[in-house]
Amino acid sequence: MNYETYAPVLEKAKAALAKKNIPETAVSFCDVRMPAWMGKAFWFVSGVKRKMKRRLGK
Amino acid sequence: MKRIVQILDSYSYGDGMGNHAGALLNALKARGVDTQIYAKYVDPRLSHMGKNVAEYVPSQEDVILYHLGAGSELNRKVTEYPGRLIINYHNITPPEFFADYNPALEANCRAGYEDVKFLADKVEMAISVSAYNSSELARMGYTCPLHQAPIVMDFSDYTKAPDAATVEKYSDGVSNIVFVGRICPNKKHEDLMLDFYYYTKYFNPNSRLILVGNYRGFEGYYLKLKKYAKKLGLTNVVFTGHIKFSQILAYYHTADLFLCESEHEGFCIPLVEAMHFGVPIVAYDSSAIGETLGTGGVLLREKNPRLTASVMDQILRDESLRKTILEQQKENLKRFDSKAVADRYMEFLLGD
Known part of the structure; x- marks a missing residue:
């Protein structure tokens, strides 16, 4: 039902896109590297901050 | 009149499932139904609406609406209560999504899915918040009546x-x-x-x-x-x-x-x-x-x-x-x- 309702919107969007000829970016999320320890360290620091705030009643 | 008891793992403030349970509680109370929320964890800001599940005194007359949306020891514990057991299925996120970032939550969701399967022949009815959730229950072997009703939203909050x-x-x-x-x-x-x-x-x-x-x-x-x-x-x-x-x-x-x-x-x-x-x-x-x-x-x-x-x-x-x-x-x-x-x-x- 939704697809039929908005089919003309998609057609217009496709036509507008064709005119622009937009290149695909080479940047991919899969290529973003993040050492596992960074997430853990961030989690630890956020936890300490949360506890401090709670203790200070903020 | 029957008492409707809602049970959930965490009755948290500002959480979708908690808000739904709270809105349902208010709606049931407004209709004169004897009702109560019990949870393993009750946010202090919601202590006027929910009690710790340890305080629950089970009765055969109760209708238990169990909100299921994660792994929890309550998922199996609820089958020990004598009342009519109905689950309100909110769905569990497939554990694969969490593998790279949160192994504890990944394990929780994996256990949750096992619990959903365990409950398949133990509940009287399942109310899912979407048809998608109902079809998931059917795939997991649920043969009881499968109903759908969306989340109860309290629009006055907005x-x-x-x-x-x-x-x-x-x-x-x-x-x-x-x-x-x-x-x-x-x-x-x-x-x-x-x-x-x-x-x-x-x-x-x-x-x-x-x-x-x-x-x-x-x-x-x-x-x-x-x-x-x-x-x-x-x-x-x-x-x-x-x-x-x-x-x-x-x-x-x-x-x-x-x-x-x-x-x-x-x-x-x-x-x-x-x-x-x-x-x-x-x-x-x-x-x-x-x-x-x-x-x-x-x-x-x-x-x-x-x-x-x-x-x-x-x-x-x-x-x-x-x-x-x-x-x-x-x-x-x-x-x-x-x-x-x-x-x-x-x-x-x-x-x-």
């Missing part, structure tokens, strides 16, 4: 005043593309960022992407997203982190478009919220998103970021198209009328 400072800050003529939801891998924030990259670079540089949501438990994913934004050269992406309810309201008030690329939702409350606040929606068709959206918003069959950006541009530039979408969204919103939904729950819970 009439509260939005945070004035946030409204002022983001009412600056820049187009605000908003998504509301926990920063977590199944919500696919990276896909939102890629859509936005094409939109802001090739269609409308005077725009920003606002990602409203807590990243607790997914700090690694959040840091990776920030790095991704940098690599894409995006300087106009806002991560709000955990914020007050009045600030969430402010983001809805200032939003020009709600964009959703989530790949797993058992219902998706923010879609209904966006409809309520008159924000046009563009969403990728996965899990329960299509059925919650109905005709109220543009549903996309495929993940094609350049096409999504072009659709966003159509909506934000074409006043009459935006008006049509908002009218459809308003019509669709009627399906979530809290009184009508609460009546459906009453029918299921008190029917013989």
